[in-house]
Amino acid sequence: MSSDFKSSEPASTDEEHAADPRYVVALDVGGTSMKGGLVTRCGEVTSLEGRPTGRDSGPETVVTAVRGYVDELVELGVTRYGAPPAGVGLAVPGIVTASTAVYSANIGWHDVPATAFVPPGIPARLGHDVRTGGLAESVLGAGRGVTDFLFLAIGTGIAGAVVIGGEPYGGADGCGGEIGHAPVWPAGEKCACGQIGCLETYASASALVRRYEARSPSRTAATAKDVVSLAVAGDPVAGEVFGEAVEALAISLASYVMVLDPAAIVIGGGLAEAGETLLDPLGERLSARLTFRQRPPLLVAALGMRTGMLGAALLGWQAAGVPDAGRDWSLDVLRRGAVS
Ligand SMILES: [Zn+2]
Incomplete structure (x- = not known):
């Protein structure tokens, strides 16, 4: 189904969004490591190197590590795009609501609010890691159109x-x-x-x-x-x-x-x-x-190791009030994405 991408891509996508400076911070938090990046309104991806979660030192260390990584990504975004992100999306393991990381046996945290992961004033949304992957495959991958x-x-x-x-x-x-x-x-x-x-x-x-x-x-x-x-x-x-x-x-x-x-x-x-x-x-x-x-x-699945991060980007856009982001991105955009 991934071959459908090119044919369904509106020719004007890049032009439509080229002047839109907005972007979100996206983070895929696994048990031991996390991957993050910036994703613009037209699907341009800037990936940052992964970071350890510090799980072995306890759940508070993980929260601090996630927050530190988000701060780093926000800083990169401000340098690159001249403004703070429109939203932050985080894919996390365990039991999760949009606003709270309720419980993870893997990490050991209980009831961590999304606000603990992001600087004040930036809207954020959490998602379950695998469901966030499913969202990405639905909007951008093998499940597009299904x-x-x-x-x-x-x-x-x-x-x-x-x-x-x-x-x-x-x-x-x-x-x-x-x-x-x-x-x-x-x-x-x-x-x-x-x-x-x-x-x-x-x-x-x-x-x-x-x-x-x-x-x-x-x-x-x-x-x-x-x-x-x-x-x-x-x-x-x-x-x-x-x-x-x-x-x-x-x-x-x-x-x-x-x-x-x-x-x-x-x-x-x-x-x-x-x-x-x-x-x-x-x-x-x-x-x-x-x-x-x-x-x-x-x-x-079409998105490989980037599934979680791209799904987190879609959550970030939902937090920013753009629920339909990604539906007009082309797979080409996603593939050429890793800029740094
Ligand atoms: Zn079992």
Whole structure:
């Protein structure tokens, strides 16, 4: 779907916004590191080098580190554009509302207001990391033009952004989309979350490595990519582990398809780099599990490592009162973005 970008790009986009000096500060806060940048009204991206969150020194250190990084980005923006940002958007892990980072097991913070992260007077908006990624894929990536889809991020863990009517859906308490902890095998392995048989236990990138190494003690596979390569090369243990991961994903996605009837499933995170090696067998197994309906297309996420930061930029524009920002940006603009 990413090929649709050029054809749907209004020719006048750059000219329309060229004279608009406004920009937002965007920050993707992960567990151990964060990535930030400036994004203008026409989608020009200036990325800044990532920074550590300082998680090991406690949640207050993380808040201070985020605030320091935001200050740095604001300073860069003032130098570059001659004015403070129109808004700040932050993608953060855990339970999140637009104005409060409610809780993160990963970072350890409780009820941190958005105002703690930004200089006074600049509007800010927070978003859940994976749902923010889903927003970015919806507006700018593989989900552009698709109103109902699942964005499934397969990395260290597995999380989903349920996009309904073009908006990521958080549920009653902001906990929606945790498909990684929905059980696939009730009598299966124990998950780190305490439940039994969670999807994440079988199909996350770290699960592939852990399960391969457990069955093949003489060999160590450094990464999930290695396990996938070994499976493709015919290593029987790697093939078994990869096959079980694909089967677990097919079971989960079959349930999702039956409940929500998505128009597409967009797969991101580190494991999506396996491309067709993952998507082809997954598509086959998903089709095999659906007898009376077609499966939706499986697509690879288009924005890669920048998904969270670009989604945070869209949140920043929402905070600034421009809710439709990004819908007229071209993928070309996003790709040529990294200026510094
Ligand atoms: Zn779990």
